[in-house]
Structures are given as C-alpha cells and as structure tokens.
Amino acid sequence: MPDTRATPLAQPVLEPDEVLVESEAIRQRGPEAELGASAFVLEIGFGRAELIMELARARPAQCFLGVEVSRKRVQKAARRIARAGIPNLRVVHATAEYLLERVLRADSVSECWINFPDPWPKKRHHRRRLLRREVLPLLARVLRPGAILHLATDYLPYADSIDGLLAGSELFDNLHAPEPWSRIAPQRCTTAYEQEFLAEGRAIAYFEYKRLEARE
Ligand SMILES: C[S@@+](CC[C@H](N)C(=O)[O-])C[C@H]1O[C@@H](n2cnc3c(N)ncnc32)[C@H](O)[C@@H]1O
Incomplete structure (x- = not known):
C-alpha cells in the first residue's frame, strides 16, 4: 500500500x-x-530580532549576522530563527565592540544596521554609548567600501552627537546631506522599540552613511 499520509x-x-x-x-x-560567506550583513543590538529575520528572509542570497549583548535575547532569537527555518542568519552573544575589534575581519561587512542603541542620557554615562569616538574606527575597519551604515535613534541629543562623529569623519559619506539625517524610515519593518516610539509620537532620526574608500 502506498503511504497516503500528508507530507x-x-x-x-x-x-x-x-x-x-x-x-x-x-x-x-x-x-x-x-556564516556561509566572506561578506555579510550585520545588525548590532538586534533586540527581538524581528528586523534581521525579515531582512534575511527577504534576501536569501545574502548571509546575516546579529550581535547582542543580552544572552537571553540571543537565546530567544536563536530559537525563533530555528523555528522559522531561516538558513542564512546566525546570531552571536558578544558586545559589539569586542566583535568589531577582535572577531570580524576587515572589509567583511557589506551593510550594517544599528537601531535605537541605548541612549545613556546622563553625561557621566555617555562613555557607555555604542556610538562614540573610539568605536567609529572599529566600524570603519569591518565595513567594506560602499557598505551602508543605517542608524536610528529617537533621542535627539544622541542624534546630534552621532552627527558630530560621522559628519566629521573622512571615512563616511552622509547619504542625506545636506541634512544630517532623515525623518523618514528606510524601507524595512519597524523594530519593537521603534513601534513604541512612534506610538508615543516621538521624532526619530534615521541616518544612512556610506563607507568610503580609505584615503591615503
Ligand atoms: C534599545 S534596544 C533596541 C533593540 C532593537 N534594535 C530595536 O530597535 O527594537 C538596544 C539593544 O542593544 C543591545 N546592546 C546594548 N549595548 C550593546 C553592545 N555593546 N553590543 C551589542 N548589543 C548591545 C541591548 O541589549 C538591546 O537589545
């Protein structure tokens, strides 16, 4: 008898x-x-991983890596990704700084997303911010020329500080120039934090910077 059970x-x-x-x-x-490729898309601080999952599903020919400092979030994301059967996405538990400085190879990242990094509003906590002067060369090292760095924040003093860092760098080109950032979100799903901020009516700064060829 042939097996007639549903596959x-x-x-x-x-x-x-x-x-x-x-x-x-x-x-x-x-x-x-x-990860399956020498170049990949990186998301830093992916939180609930909804964005990187959507991107990886939509672009099956590319490889994706998410880094998160919260072990719980990494474990949850790994279970969700396995359940969803997304073969081109991996997650790693580390600080972004460690990954950028010690783990990833130069020119290995083809695109990078950093959405709503913790704002650390108090001045004495600014040194804990992800986007700070010392981190910029680490990002620049791993991003290959032409790679796009997408950043978003709802905290406008942090946006001003990011603008100061990036606009003053010879390694990156602002795709929204002469404006420092755009108020319009890039074409992608909204992240969990973004949904909350939008519901509260907060203004959001969206940055898009291109990694330039290194100048001699
Ligand atoms: C405000 S949440 C935003 C989460 C997500 N990107 C979103 O938009 O919904 C910031 C995330 O960055 C992670 N994070 C903070 N510092 C980090 C670091 N140094 N390296 C990697 N992840 C970090 C936090 O654990 C948290 O999940």
Whole structure:
C-alpha cells in the first residue's frame, strides 16, 4: 500500500545551537565557515530580532549576522530563527565592540544596521554609548567600501552627537546631506522599540552613511 499520509511540514533547517555561533569560532574559522560567506550583513543590538529575520528572509542570497549583548535575547532569537527555518542568519552573544575589534575581519561587512542603541542620557554615562569616538574606527575597519551604515535613534541629543562623529569623519559619506539625517524610515519593518516610539509620537532620526574608500 502506498503511504497516503500528508507530507510532514518541513523541518527547521537548523537547530538553535547551530543558529547561535560562538565569537571565537568566527574569529578562528572565519566567516565563510561559520556564516556561509566572506561578506555579510550585520545588525548590532538586534533586540527581538524581528528586523534581521525579515531582512534575511527577504534576501536569501545574502548571509546575516546579529550581535547582542543580552544572552537571553540571543537565546530567544536563536530559537525563533530555528523555528522559522531561516538558513542564512546566525546570531552571536558578544558586545559589539569586542566583535568589531577582535572577531570580524576587515572589509567583511557589506551593510550594517544599528537601531535605537541605548541612549545613556546622563553625561557621566555617555562613555557607555555604542556610538562614540573610539568605536567609529572599529566600524570603519569591518565595513567594506560602499557598505551602508543605517542608524536610528529617537533621542535627539544622541542624534546630534552621532552627527558630530560621522559628519566629521573622512571615512563616511552622509547619504542625506545636506541634512544630517532623515525623518523618514528606510524601507524595512519597524523594530519593537521603534513601534513604541512612534506610538508615543516621538521624532526619530534615521541616518544612512556610506563607507568610503580609505584615503591615503
Ligand atoms: C534599545 S534596544 C533596541 C533593540 C532593537 N534594535 C530595536 O530597535 O527594537 C538596544 C539593544 O542593544 C543591545 N546592546 C546594548 N549595548 C550593546 C553592545 N555593546 N553590543 C551589542 N548589543 C548591545 C541591548 O541589549 C538591546 O537589545
């Protein structure tokens, strides 16, 4: 008798512990072995991972890596990604600074997203901000020439500080010039924090910068 049972639903392509990669493995074995390509799209501080999941689904020919400092968020995201069966997306538990400085290779990132980094409003906490003077060269090193850096913040004093850093850098070109940023979101799904900020009617600054060729 032929088996007439319905074909079972497709199994997830990866297990959560395959989606979650170790930073040391990326450093030692390289992005081809761990992520599937020598160049990939990076999201820093992905939170609930809705954006990077959507991007990876929409662009199956590209590889994606998300980095998050919250272990819980990384573990949750790995389970969600495995359940959704997204084969071209990996997540790593690390600080962005460590990943950028010690793990990723130069010119390995083809695009980078940083949405709503923690604003740390108190002056004495500004040194905890992700976008600060020392981090810019780390980002510039891993972004390949032509790569787009997308940034968003709802905290306008932080937007001013980001503008000061990026506008003064010879390594990046502002795609919204002569405006420092745009008020219009790029074509992508809204992130969890963004939805909250939009519901509160807050103004959001969206930056798009292109990594330039290094000048001698
Ligand atoms: C305000 S939330 C925004 C989350 C998400 N991007 C969104 O828009 O909904 C900031 C996120 O960045 C993560 N984060 C903060 N500092 C980080 C760092 N140094 N490296 C990596 N992730 C970081 C936090 O754990 C948190 O998930």
